[in-house]
Amino acid sequence: MDRLPWAGWHWMIVVGLGTVWILDGLEVTIIGSISDRLTQSSSGLGLTPSEIGLAAAVYVAGACIGSLVFGYLTDRWGRKRLFMITLLLYLLATVATAFSFNPIYFFICRFFTGAGIGGEYAAINSAIDELIPARHRGVVDLAINGSYWLGAAFGAVLSVVLLNEGFFAADIGWRLAFGLGAILGLVVLLVRRHVPESPRWMFIHGRNDQAEKLVEGVEHRVERETGRSLEPVNASITIHQRHSIGFGTIVKVAFGQYPKRSVLGLSLFIGQAFLYNAVFFTYALVLTKLLDVPGDAAPWYLVPIALGNFAGPVLLGRLFDSVGRRPMIAGCYIGSGVLLVLTGLLFQAQVLDAVWLTVCWCVVFFFASAGASSAYLTVSEIFPMETRAMAIAFFYAVGTGLGGIIGPLLFGGFVEQGIGAVTFGYFIGAALMIAAGVVEIFLGVEAARKSLEDIAAPISAAQPTVGTR
Template identity: 60%
Template sequence: MGAETGRITTDIPARLDRLPWARWHWMVVIGLGTVWILDGLEVTIVGSMSEALKPSDTGLGLSSFDIGFAGAIYVAGACIGALLFGQLTDRFGRKKLFLITLGVYIAATVLTAFSMTPAWYFAARFLTGMGIGGEYAAINSAIDELIPAKFRGRVDVAINGSFWVGAAAGSLLTIPLLDPTIVDPAWGWRLAFGLGAVLAVGILIVRRHVPESPRWLFIHGREDEGERIVQSIEHTVEEESGARLEPVHDTITIRQRTTIGIGEIARTVFTLYPRRTIVCFALFVGQAFLYNAFFFTYGDTLTTFLDVKQTGWYLAVFAVSNFAGALLLSRLFDTVGRIRMIAGTYILSGVLLGATGFFLGSVTAVTLTLMGAIIFFFASAGASAAYLTASEVFPMETRALCIAFFYAIGTAAGGISGPLFFGWLIDRASASGDITQIAVGYFVGAVLMVAAGVIQAFLGTKAEGKSLEDIAQPLTAEDSNAEPSVA
């Protein structure tokens, strides 16, 4: 690891975890969590705009395969961005990176709106993905380190589920923007991307007021700054809640380090926590293939096979169901527990998806959307919990990079291959006019989801209500000379 700068005993984690919920926590949720709304907006706009991007005169002359490729390259950018910015987040702090990554997203989204050629569009989508991927690492780590332990599960699941607020907004937004009687077809899809950048600027203004993680600060030798931030948070929460905060007695002794080597991080993930590594990989691959494959190409499926001219309403219903699932089920991840809820939502959604594949030949746009809404009501809560799992079961010094790592490898395996595979299936099925040829994609997604649920059931970690430091001891903890239990 990097050079040791000192040793301190601190009660900062215990003080943050004992806070009651207050308006201050809502500021954190709005400033940080709303990035998922942007991601949902981006993905949905691409799916809804598939037909608008195909004409060579008003669009960019893209084929169905190109639409799938655009989805894949967006995810590829997200994987690279997650790994790049994830490492920088652990090295330079949460706040610096969650401001930088949002800036990257804003610039890339504006470039997308001004795309003149397919190559330009693909490049802009790649950069947009980099910004969003970096956000996942910086934001999840910051949220978990600022939200009290007893609320962490429900907040994380609900925030990750807010992706679908953006998806619903994007779906409804495309309805007027794709109406040639309201907006020129050559400009509608450009305005949709441009509005995403406008929303991001608003988020950036709120985000400037979110502090650096005190947990990150005390490990990196800036305990005085961390203490000032915690005192300010406590004062604000007492004023907002009207509750008097009781002293805490739990402390942790830390050997401060300026940097943590990548070798130490890799050893931690693969050697000390192999079971947790397997669980995270399975959860991310399953949800990435399911979502990216199904949702990136869902609009294309509706228009190609089911004679839908305006996909916005269908996608909005689908999106509302996803957000409702994450919101309504989120509390259960703190009460029923992580293992049961994650395993249950993954297995149930996988079984339902596989069953839907058998009936593709007889579906209508309405029945397919209804089945999708039921499936993803459960899948959205489980998929959101995948990010929660990766962000809380590894030591603090590795948190952002672990999120990035599992997001990248899981998404690369499921999120890049998924859109390409489904795009190929749609082109093939379109040539024959047989929608049932897409069913194989549903079956693959079903198997991956069920397998991930079973792995979670046997190897998952009980993390509900526990401090992050109790779930995974920091690498720099004073008693870390004793190897943590392999899990």
Template identity: 65%
Template sequence: MSPDPGVSLGTVTTKVPARLDRLPWSRWHWMIVVGLGTVWILDGLEVTIVGNIASRLSEPDSGLPISDAQVTGTAAALYVAGACSGALFFGWLTDRYGRKKLFLITLAVYLAATALTAISFSVWWFFLFRFLTGFGIGGEYAAINSAIDELIPSKYRGRVDLIINGSYWLGAVGGALLSVVALNTDIFPADIGWRLTFALGVVLGLVILLVRRHVPESPRWMFIHGRSEGAEELVAGVEKEIEKEKGVRLPEPERAITIEQRRSIGFIEIARTLFHRYPRRAVLGFSLFIGQAFLYNAITFGFGSILVKFFDVPSGNTGYFFAVIAFGNFLGPLLLGRLFDTWGRRPMIAGTYILSGLLLFVTAWLFDEGLLNATTMTVCWCVVLFFASAGASSAYLTVSEIFPMETRAMAIAFFYAIGTAAGGISGPLLFAELTESGVVGDAALAFRIGAALMVLAGVVAVFFAVAAERKSLEDIATPLSATGGGQGTKTGRGGEPDA
């Protein structure tokens, strides 16, 4: 790909951001949610399936000579490493070439890699395509989150972003229940059932691809990159469609913004923006991602093994327990998401992180003391992750809205990659070793590490979180291309630098 040489750049004044933010909720917004948000269901399906089939894959008749630790440790770490690499690679392309091109390409990468995982015949093949599956999913995080936040009105941005990111757990529910069926050797042979679980991911991905073709490019990206006429036409068409649906005339947008258009932004300017212009926000992003990444990538990858090793749950039944936990995870963003737009970002982000961390400490103590069984352990995890899932989803919301438009996808990719690499690669490797030992105290130690990181991230949010609720993206962080005046002129923790 190369930048469009036919695009002419100049200085334009536009009301596109204000026009998008004052739109009422409509069928058009539902199309955005379904077309872009459903990929998180695929991610949840992927991670959960691997966690729940780990014990079956390690059995001699699985058709794949791989150990339990290799599935929950090495393969899990490679999946996360692929996601980090994909986020950085596709994040840069997303800011440079647009959201739409990349969220179609990244989904295609995911589909191809997942299909090839299903036909794994050796350990190295399985490892390779777990990495490439993560590569596609990582690119999705950058392209999708940036597009969602730029298309959803500011009044609804927080709850919609949280629920979409939380829909990961709907996929987890499906993956858990699917694994129960797939691992039932009365239905499928031991070397076939686990392959069918990956094949289903391909089928769901193809359906999503059909819907996603109708999702438009972000008008905010368009007017900055020399396509202002296309942005105006797109928004005008959406306004006409919504006025017809609602039977009312939309109010006139209040403010305009003046932009000096550009084709791309270099890595040096991105780094300067993130770390020199907004250092407190950079610390916040790192903290939130490291906390949630260690908790989720370390714990959920090995949950099936915990049930089998410490509670003697048959490997074919772990999916039932995880389905309950996953549903509790989805309820967190669903029920708490609205409060991020009403009570505000700072109290909700800090509160969900700190509370989930404290509850995880309690769970670790109960587990270490031998006071839990498979059922009560599941109940404890439901309570912990009800709050943790809302907090984890808010990490993606935070880094996608607190940095300038031109760096949005790359900012998401950068914080996701660094935070997830710290917690998501080291976490599964460490946790696989701890659970493999079969010693309760070792597994409880991993829980305590995750709890401590969540609490620390919550404390950082108390001081550094940005009050972004119900504000235009341009007010939260002034675009680098803005020439002054208009939107994005607030001070302090709003649009101005926090250095």
């Protein structure tokens, strides 16, 4: 798979699997954009700013639990089965959210929506890395994770229209936002039916005949699409096939054999999760409550921020494959942290209005977005294939649980306390990002353009890896 030239088949993988991040961006942005509306009694919910933060925390908690449950099942049952199940769960839960009639029901729906999205992270990232050639893995992974922000921009624009009471009643527009997200998810489901199972997973789990047939079919299709003949394969790896791998074995390998990599994964996830979830779940409240931006205009400010976030991974992504993982990841984390400190100082001095605060956020998150995307890339590369989905799930769950649940809860209260408290929250986020960058300098693994089996030999390998198909 690593020797295949880029072809139309790879674009099908990118579209079928990568679009889930657009859904996540849409979900998070809709909540951020409509948060002011949900605090109004006319919305039918009448949440407080603290309850908005709680709703965000509940969503993240669902994502953490979902990632662990579905991540384990992804390694056990296969990539394809789980990325279909998790998308269906998301669809059902987000449609149910549109019919929320009280805060408790709303929180429950947000929990299961998050569970579906969290499960997607484990299933999708593991499948992408196992299907995309090594020389393109960095830029593709970053671009796909960065596509979250296309959903964010779409959600912001959509919210402006749906929150306009000239078009929709106050208790109707925000409900339609969740319904439209489900429609997009249904389109993704139709495309995803054509994405195959990972042949790496199939081979290790004793389905070598199916894996060989699948790879041969892909090779013929790529040769047909590119007009190029593939070079013969000389390297090999011997595998002891098994139908399942115990959870105890997964934990022993991940934390006993690779403790430094575990510290690295946690550091990267905690830093980016606190920063992003803290800022973006409550950004509309900062604009409306502290900077006097009208509630129906607040979503417009997210559009340039979202585009800056998308531009970062896309424009910097190739450097992660050429310059290398360690300098780029460390640079993006530390650079964004320093820029956020400067933004916090200006915000505290009250020299930033809504427009200039947005400009500062654009610059900060141009670099932070590339760093955050690289966190998913890192943990999906540096652990053995049998543990890949579970490793993604664990580091996402723990890192996001610590940073993503605490962040929104803190910021929901900070907004109620004023500019000084919010600034303190920015400093916390900056410190965590800088610390993660320092950890990357000392513990980072250089995985650029290397086969996954060369970065971490499969648990089932009978001898050291010398190559892979």
